Amino acid sequence: MRAQFVLSEIGVGLRRNLTMTFAVIVSVALSLALFGGALLMREQVSTMKDYWYDKVNVSIFLCNKSDATSDPACAKGAVTTEQKNQIQADLKKMTIVQTVIHESSDEAYKHYREQYGDTSIASAITPDQMPESFRVKLKDPEKYAVVATAFAGRDGVQSVQDQRSILQNLFDLMNGMNVAALGVMALMLVIALMLIVNTVRVSAFSRRRETGIMRLVGASSFYIQMPFIMEAAFAGLIGGVVACAMLMFGRYFLIDAGLNLGSKMELVNFIGWDAVLSKLPLVLAIGLLMPALAAFVALRKYLRV
16 A cells, blocks of 8 residues: 555545544544543542541540530540540550550640631630540551441540541542543543544545545555545544643643642642653543544445445
């Protein structure tokens, strides 16, 4: 097969269907950008989970004097020294526990004032109203239920709280956004495939005389179809390049510059450039192969060239 002939036919096809080719490029670029964004969002959620789950603790809050009159879980009164020592000893015996830190009422009050010192509510809180607690770091944060089962309802224990639950709503929101992005991506992908099929059909119809002559002189079906397939692949490749540029610009604008979330949200562990760059070959491969496959199927199913 002569490469010069194939390239010339690709150029002819792209010029004849310029507007439809442009529509294919835009739809492929948007769908692949959403696809890449969804992959990055999923990796971001995974990175944040690894980062935060490694830092969160299980908190065992102990009953104080004020809880004894207001909280049914503390109906037997404030926690005693013996109960505290027993709870701490039992925690240290558990193989899933990595560290145990006791926080007194005064320490809890100090931390509370550091965090909410400028609010009106903070001024109404006194140290004796703050509960003592044990901050428990687990070797596997997923095994929170083991600690909760062992200590919830025990004398002197007000409640057992898994700090992961505070973050779970954020992760659920991000996962929901990821699903929504995948849904929009699927819709855009269908639109792109329909445009590719229609573009190939129009291009083949406009050159039916040339393809008929090629058939008469003995050209194979693959030789005749190759220019149309290459046209679709070329348009898809351009769309993939545009999608890669959008992903890189999005990472740079959101995290490094523009919104500069990397410095404004220091507590969030954002994905790095390596995560973005690792997704680009996949985006380019899909951008190249998806239109080529769609064009091949369209030519085989709808057209006789």
